[in-house]
Amino acid sequence: MPITTEVIANPKAGRIRRVAELTERKGRKRAGRFLVEGPQSVRELLTWYPDVVQDLYVEAIGTEPDAPFLTDTVAQMAGKAMQAGAYVHKVTHAVMRHMSSDSQGVLAVADMRGFLDAAGSVESLDDDAMVAAFWQVRDPGNAGTVIRSADAAGCAAVMFVDECVDIFNPKVIRSTAGSLFHLPVLAMGTDEFFAWCDDHGLAVYAADVYGTDARLPEPLTDVLSEPRTTAGAKAVLFGNEARGLTSEVLNRTDRIVSIPIYGKAESLNLGTSAAVMLLSLAMSSHVERM
Amino acid sequence: MPITTEVIANPKAGRIRRVAELTERKGRKRAGRFLVEGPQSVRELLTWYPDVVQDLYVEAIGTEPDAPFLTDTVAQMAGKAMQAGAYVHKVTHAVMRHMSSDSQGVLAVADMRGFLDAAGSVESLDDDAMVAAFWQVRDPGNAGTVIRSADAAGCAAVMFVDECVDIFNPKVIRSTAGSLFHLPVLAMGTDEFFAWCDDHGLAVYAADVYGTDARLPEPLTDVLSEPRTTAGAKAVLFGNEARGLTSEVLNRTDRIVSIPIYGKAESLNLGTSAAVMLLSLAMSSHVERM
Numbered sequence: 001m002p003i004t005t006e007v008i009a010n011p012k013a014g015r016i017r018r019v020a021e022l023t024e025r026k027g028r029k030r031a032g033r034f035l036v037e038g039p040q041s042v043r044e045l046l047t048w049y050p051d052v053v054q055d056l057y058v059e060a061i062g063t064e065p066d067a068p069f070l071t072d073t074v075a076q077m078a079g080k081a082m083q084a085g086a087y088v089h090k091v092t093h094a095v096m097r098h099m100s101s102d103s104q105g106v107l108a109v110a111d112m113r114g115f116l117d118a119a120g121s122v123e124s125l126d127d128d129a130m131v132a133a134f135w136q137v138r139d140p141g142n143a144g145t146v147i148r149s150a151d152a153a154g155c156a157a158v159m160f161v162d163e164c165v166d167i168f169n170p171k172v173i174r175s176t177a178g179s180l181f182h183l184p185v186l187a188m189g190t191d192e193f194f195a196w197c198d199d200h201g202l203a204v205y206a207a208d209v210y211g212t213d214a215r216l217p218e219p220l221t222d223v224l225s226e227p228r229t230t231a232g233a234k235a236v237l238f239g240n241e242a243r244g245l246t247s248e249v250l251n252r253t254d255r256i257v258s259i260p261i262y263g264k265a266e267s268l269n270l271g272t273s274a275a276v277m278l279l280s281l282a283m284s285s286h287v288e289r290m
Numbered sequence: 291m292p293i294t295t296e297v298i299a300n301p302k303a304g305r306i307r308r309v310a311e312l313t314e315r316k317g318r319k320r321a322g323r324f325l326v327e328g329p330q331s332v333r334e335l336l337t338w339y340p341d342v343v344q345d346l347y348v349e350a351i352g353t354e355p356d357a358p359f360l361t362d363t364v365a366q367m368a369g370k371a372m373q374a375g376a377y378v379h380k381v382t383h384a385v386m387r388h389m390s391s392d393s394q395g396v397l398a399v400a401d402m403r404g405f406l407d408a409a410g411s412v413e414s415l416d417d418d419a420m421v422a423a424f425w426q427v428r429d430p431g432n433a434g435t436v437i438r439s440a441d442a443a444g445c446a447a448v449m450f451v452d453e454c455v456d457i458f459n460p461k462v463i464r465s466t467a468g469s470l471f472h473l474p475v476l477a478m479g480t481d482e483f484f485a486w487c488d489d490h491g492l493a494v495y496a497a498d499v500y501g502t503d504a505r506l507p508e509p510l511t512d513v514l515s516e517p518r519t520t521a522g523a524k525a526v527l528f529g530n531e532a533r534g535l536t537s538e539v540l541n542r543t544d545r546i547v548s549i550p551i552y553g554k555a556e557s558l559n560l561g562t563s564a565a566v567m568l569l570s571l572a573m574s575s576h577v578e579r580m
Contacts (some may be wrong), residue, residue, distance in 0.1 A: 268438070
């Protein structure tokens with residue numbers, strides 16, 4: 001599509017108001033669309049899912065029809081979006097601010113159904129595949145960070161289990177730094193998760209400091225050195241930020257694993273735990289395979 | 291000291307205004323005092339440095355002289371502080387809000403000089419000691435998170451090298467979740483840091499994805515399996531959130547180590563990198579020692 005040369009300067013324009021509504025879950029549900037903010041996330045979206053991008057909003061300097069883009073990066077995004085067949089709209093700084101507080105000059109609107117259809121399924125898993133699963137994760141920043149760590153660890157998928165934050169929350173997407181577009185991220189109930197792992201032949205490892213009355217956690221150091229850990233397909237399940245995993249959930253897992261703490265810290269937060277657990281399992285499995 | 295029974299209800303009281311000024315660096319410098327907010331951090335402060343606590347502000351329900359504390363945890367902190375010889379002041383919710391947005395009912399004022407004298411030096415290091423060092427870390431949340439990870443990894447100390455965020459920034463302290471009181475946290479210049487490592491017989495490992503033109507990073511997986519890594523005393527140096535480490539700094543380090551990335555993520559953020567690098571080095575060294 002050709003770029004519209006006119007610069008949108010009115011924050012109250014119907015189109016702008018409708019984009020701003022996508023910051024709320026209700027607005028996203030009604031429109032079936034979601035927002036992707038900032039050059040890094042937008043670039044990854046355009047690279048991996050060009051067909052789901054409907055509109056790209058780019059910040060221009062001034063309001064003349066030939067007003068230049070805010071930065072070269074923004075101009076590149078505009079070019080990529082046009083190539084992908086999306087509508088590109090130039091907007092003023094004030095209009096951009098009205099839609100997003102963290103766009104760095106570029107903002108995409110994408111089709112939710114189209115993205116889920118293209119991204120949201122896991123066909124088959126390797127024998128040593130790892131899936132990262134998060135039970136009742138509520139904080140958007142945490143959710144984004146753990147998706148990024150799962151991506152870095154080469155996970156085959158991310159599961160958000162039970163009541164979790166909406167993955168289309170703009171804060172989640174921003175915190176993934178593009179990783180949302182690198183691997184399937186699925187949402188499912190607790191029963192469905194355990195059935196899915198069973199169907200796909202995944203052992204479920206719970207990341208938990210306390211374990212249950214009947215079962216103490218195994219230290220990660222022990223788990224890393226075992227051939228069955230490094231070889232087998234597995235899902236690693238992390239609990240809620242404040243409450244961890246319930247005994248009921250822990251009882252349904254195959255192993256309970258804790259990260260050893262060598263100093264005086266009581267615990268690690270969710271983002272840190274997930275990074276350490278997922279990356280060290282990945283490193284250990286890749287070293288064994290060499 | 292006995293607790294004052296009167297509940298402070300005026301947010302404009304001179305004492306309250308002076309506490310609120312400690313959220314700013316200028317205010318802390320002038321007063322020589324710093325703020326510690328929330329039950330977890332206050333408990334760790336009272337446990338490890340009871341002598342530096344000067345005042346404890348606790349939230350009461352109501353303004354009667356016998357007004358109850360906000361929670362049992364708050365009451366416990368009040369008891370601990372009295373035992374330590376600190377002044378305990380009851381305040382209303384509005385007064386507490388005026389001093390801190392994240393106190394959960396309890397706030398301590400501590401003596402900066404006293405704390406630095408008691409905490410700020412490293413006498414001697416074990417043969418396999420690890421020190422975590424951060425060059426030009428600027429974000430308070432990041433700084434707190436990495437101190438917590440260094441604590442969990444059993445580091446002997448944390449160094450903030452060159453221009454870093456002030457460790458007495460309340461956001462830093464809050465993000466450490468008490469770890470600031472578990473290990474020495476020192477601030478020093480770049481030259482001073484390398485001289486210090488030399489004096490203490492520490493090899494300096496740089497955590498860096500790119501390396502220099504002359505030296506590519508070694509993958510962490512290789513480094514972890516080497517006896518000289520697991521046995522020797524070392525400092526692990528991390529760069530600025532956005533710019534990493536300069537070539538000039540990298541050239542002064544003994545090794546450059548990168549965390550392998552198995553998926554499509556471009557990089558890990560500082561908090562994640564520090565957690566993975568420090569905890570995996572710690573796990574590897576503890577396993578070797580067994």
